[in-house]
Amino acid sequence: MDRKVRGITIMEVLVVMAIIAILASASILGLRNLVQRERLYSAMTQVANDLKEVQFRSMSSNMVWGVRFCANQSQYKIFAVNPANVSGVCPRDANTSCTSDATTQRLVQLPPGVSPEAGFYVLFDRRGYPLDWSCGIGAGNITLRNSYGSRTVIVDRVGRIRYE
Structure with a gap:
């Protein structure tokens, strides 16, 4: 019985390894984009939910609550200002930075x-209406960005909070 045993050549092994490497790199790139997209979506919903919580707290307590974002910082602060401590001026956060201070409830x-x-910067009054730094109508947008793209959370003039 004369049988010829055939194996695979080194060229065939190299071609298969190249195909596997190309498929692996494409899937890793897609996975990285997926992670970035989900981080951005998570941040957008987190900000919208925190804004709604602050709005609810200001309507259910006798305090003015607010949120402050500082540009190019990856944190924001939630703070409360007791209007009884402020006489005749707009109750607002005294510290203009996003660091911890006496009014900060949470970073x-x-x-x-x-x-x-x-x-x-936005404050919510006892009726849930947004106010800006000068206690004017505080409608505004906060746009969050990362390497994937950007998303916007919108606070309109009657206090509705939505995102797109």
């Missing part, structure tokens, strides 16, 4: 790689 970290495009 919130955004997911890694996500940051606001610009500063954002």
